[in-house]
Amino acid sequence: MTAPWWPQQLLALLAAAAWLVLATLAALAVRQRWPQHPEWSRKTVHIAIGPVVLICWALGLDRRVAVAAAAGFTVLAVINHRQRLLPAIEDVGRQSYGTIAYGASFTLLLALFWPNQPLSATAGILVMALGDGLAGLLGPAIPSPSWQVFGERRSLVGTAVMALTSWGVLALLAAFGSHLGGELAVPAAAALVGIAATATLLEQAGLVGLDNLTVPLAVAGLWSLACRP
Numbered sequence: 001m002t003a004p005w006w007p008q009q010l011l012a013l014l015a016a017a018a019w020l021v022l023a024t025l026a027a028l029a030v031r032q033r034w035p036q037h038p039e040w041s042r043k044t045v046h047i048a049i050g051p052v053v054l055i056c057w058a059l060g061l062d063r064r065v066a067v068a069a070a071a072g073f074t075v076l077a078v079i080n081h082r083q084r085l086l087p088a089i090e091d092v093g094r095q096s097y098g099t100i101a102y103g104a105s106f107t108l109l110l111a112l113f114w115p116n117q118p119l120s121a122t123a124g125i126l127v128m129a130l131g132d133g134l135a136g137l138l139g140p141a142i143p144s145p146s147w148q149v150f151g152e153r154r155s156l157v158g159t160a161v162m163a164l165t166s167w168g169v170l171a172l173l174a175a176f177g178s179h180l181g182g183e184l185a186v187p188a189a190a191a192l193v194g195i196a197a198t199a200t201l202l203e204q205a206g207l208v209g210l211d212n213l214t215v216p217l218a219v220a221g222l223w224s225l226a227c228r229p
Contacts, residue, residue: 113224
């Protein structure tokens, strides 16, 4: 007799929800401790939310449940953007739709690649979360040459962090995929460099936070294409 479907899915959903709550609490704690740096709390939740995709993968979250949950998260992001219920996530002193784009990219990646191509979805989400998040934290904090792209500041340190973190995430995922013994195809080493470079260029041109949509979709799409025979 087949085991019921819903208990495993409920467990996976609760685990993912618990992680998101912890990420939000961490952002609130950062905002309370360093209120003079509103970007820090936003980037904290940006970085912390990303690994939830690993929980979904490990616990076998069904595509339908995952997409519905991500869509629900996006709706909550839209509400928070308009109502500022959690200012630690939205108040950064400039116009940004980054949180909404974050939720939308989660939803699209899960709809397009889950669960048949989990590495593609995971690559897109983690490059966005870790690469863009760390670049946003370290770029302004460490003095370095900077420039303007569409009116938004970019720096040498931030760009280097985005490039290196993106490549590191992709290399680790490729190594993990190879460790599975060919169960999941992974791109060649040169392709990983190209994907990381593309992510970095798109992050440069990210206007009003829309790189949270363009970067993960491009990374996931290029990963998938690079794995085709």
